[in-house]
Amino acid sequence: xxxxxxxxxxxxxxxxxxxxxxxxxxxxxxxxxxxxxxxxxxxxxxxxxxxxxxxxxxxxxxxxxxxxxxxxxxxxxxxxxxxxxxxxxxxxxxxxxxxxxxxxxxxxxxxxxxxxxxxxxxxxxxxxxxxxxxxxxxxxxxxxxxxxxxxxxxxxxxxxxxxxxxxxxxxxxxxxxxxxxxxxxxxxxxxxxxxxxxxxxxxxxxxxxxxxxxxxxxxxxxxxxxxxxxxxxxxxxxxxxxxxxxxxxxxxxxxxxxxxxxxxxxxxxxxxxxxxxxxxxxxxxxxxxxxxxxxxxxxxxxxxxxxxxxxxxxxxxxxxxxxxxxxxxxxxxxxxxxxxxxxxxxxxxxxxxxxxxxxxxxxxxxxxxxxxxxxxxxxxxxxxxxxxxxxxxxxxxxxxxx
Numbered sequence: 001x002x003x004x005x006x007x008x009x010x011x012x013x014x015x016x017x018x019x020x021x022x023x024x025x026x027x028x029x030x031x032x033x034x035x036x037x038x039x040x041x042x043x044x045x046x047x048x049x050x051x052x053x054x055x056x057x058x059x060x061x062x063x064x065x066x067x068x069x070x071x072x073x074x075x076x077x078x079x080x081x082x083x084x085x086x087x088x089x090x091x092x093x094x095x096x097x098x099x100x101x102x103x104x105x106x107x108x109x110x111x112x113x114x115x116x117x118x119x120x121x122x123x124x125x126x127x128x129x130x131x132x133x134x135x136x137x138x139x140x141x142x143x144x145x146x147x148x149x150x151x152x153x154x155x156x157x158x159x160x161x162x163x164x165x166x167x168x169x170x171x172x173x174x175x176x177x178x179x180x181x182x183x184x185x186x187x188x189x190x191x192x193x194x195x196x197x198x199x200x201x202x203x204x205x206x207x208x209x210x211x212x213x214x215x216x217x218x219x220x221x222x223x224x225x226x227x228x229x230x231x232x233x234x235x236x237x238x239x240x241x242x243x244x245x246x247x248x249x250x251x252x253x254x255x256x257x258x259x260x261x262x263x264x265x266x267x268x269x270x271x272x273x274x275x276x277x278x279x280x281x282x283x284x285x286x287x288x289x290x291x292x293x294x295x296x297x298x299x300x301x302x303x304x305x306x307x308x309x310x311x312x313x314x315x316x317x318x319x320x321x322x323x324x325x326x327x328x329x330x331x332x333x334x335x336x337x338x339x340x341x342x343x344x345x346x347x348x349x350x351x352x353x354x355x356x357x358x359x360x361x362x363x364x365x366x367x368x369x370x371x372x373x374x375x376x377x378x379x380x381x382x383x384x385x386x387x388x389x390x391x392x393x394x395x396x397x398x399x400x401x402x
Contacts, residue, residue: 018047023073038065038233039185046074050081057081058089063097064321065232067185067350075101093324095125107131133326140329141357142336148360151175152211154344155227155313157196160205165191166368169205173313173344178335180359180376181348182384188368189348190232193315196346197229198222209313223252226312230302230319232348238302239290246272246286248301252309275304279334296327303334314338317348332358352381366391 015029024043027036033044042065049057059078063071078088078101092098098105102120106113107128115131153172161167166188173179181189194200196207201217208214209225231237239248249272250257257268273286279300281293290301299319306314316335320328335358339345349355355362356376364372364379366388372379 014051015047018050019043021050022047022077023070037186039067039070042066043070046077050077054086056087056089058091060091061093061322062090063092063094065185065318065350070185071097093322093328095128095325109134129325132324140332142333144336144360145340148177149175154210155196155346156206156208158206158208160192160195160202160207162191162195162200163203165200166195166365167204169370171363171370171373173346175312175342175344176339177361178339178345178347178359180355180362181346181365182352182355182362183365184388185350187365187388189365190317191368192365193229193317193346193348194231196222197227197315199229223309223311226310227315228252228306228309228311228313229315230299230306230317232317232321234295234298234302239298241291242289244287245276245281245290245293245301248290249275249286249304249308252305271308272304275308276301278307279304280330294324294327295322296324296331299323299327299331300334303331307338311343313344313346315346315348318350319347320349320351320354352384356381356384364388 012029016025019025019027019029022043024040027040027043033041036044042062046059046062049059063074066074078090081088090098090102098120105115105118105120105123105128107115107118109132118128151174153174155173157172158170160169169192171179181192183189191200195202198214198217198219198221206213207216207222209222209227212225214225214227215221229238235241240251246269250268253271254263254268257264257271269286276286277284281297281300281304290298293301319335320331323331335345335347347355347358349358356379359376362372362374362376362379362384363370364384364387369391371391372384372387
């Protein structure tokens with residue numbers, strides 16, 4: 001700005017250059033940020049930090065919503081900044097990232113430094129996990145305790161589509177089954193589960209829960225039928241950050257605690273507290289403002305909400321994003337317990353190993369279509385990526401022919 005007047009052309013030119021540096025020339029500088037995906041918003045946030053030409057840059061979970069190619073681009077930017085003499089503080093729960101770009105490590109636990117000046121390349125992973133959690137984390141993906149039954153599907157999705165986002169998606173989930181969605185950021189996975197939940201209105205197809213066909217675009221109908229959703233962006237989509245923990249837990253069950261429009265707060269608090277204890281939310285303080293909880297405990301609160309609601313089908317979109325290794329193992333155990341109790345579960349994750357490790361069956365999504373549907377133990381991470389790349393190549397060939 002000069003003389004109180006902003007120079008829009010200069011701002012747009014600078015913004016465009018920063019976005020190109022981060023590998024995203026397709027994001028227009030004039031586009032409304034609210035219309036971007038979670039990954040797009042993260043890119044804009046990083047571009048803003050770079051625009052300040054700061055000497056010290058703090059990156060807090062910058063790769064949480066990025067796909068592997070975008071993470072590679074991020075690391076190239078970090079390397080360039082380091083070569084230019086910038087100091088980088090990189091906060092992440094992904095140990096493989098820390099090893100890849102870090103020089104020295106500091107480990108925090110419960111708001112305190114428990115170790116510092118560790119070698120990022122040489123410190124054993126087991127030692128880091130013990131420092132972060134205070135214990136040894138063993139089995140990461142808990143196994144099924146009983147064989148999956150042959151009963152009818154609890155969730156049936158047939159030929160579901162939404163113009164411009166995805167098309168002809170069909171799958172079903174039986175009681176106790178975990179179905180995983182694998183794919184790159186932007187493939188349409190989150191859009192699919194949000195449409196199943198009624199947060200987006202389908203333009204074709206049907207969703208049926210326990211034999212009851214749902215009204216398209218109705219969250220009320222989905223929740224009443226027994227559907228629950230832990231959304232991709234828990235802070236902006238799943239929580240009221242400045243309200244108490246117990247209030248966030250009881251949101252989907254308020255009618256249970258009210259009569260004639262008046263809520264019985266003591267019963268609400270007691271039931272919510274029981275739910276948070278069942279998933280081990282820490283600290284055990286139902287009146288605490290949820291904004292002050294860690295990411296892992298916030299995610300447990302969202303899970304507790306649907307436990308209190310006794311949902312039949314649970315949709316988990318990026319359930320361990322921004323969560324440390326200890327809380328991640330606890331969430332995996334909770335998901336397995338829910339499945340073993342008969343809940344039908346759909347898991348969406350950008351971590352392919354997580355999808356494969358948690359799921360009984362895996363659907364690979366690319367370019368808005370399901371390109372693979374099969375048992376989780378019949379495919380590995382490279383197989384998932386092969387199917388995604390084959391779809392991209394096919395789409396590009398069709399585009400060139402057209």
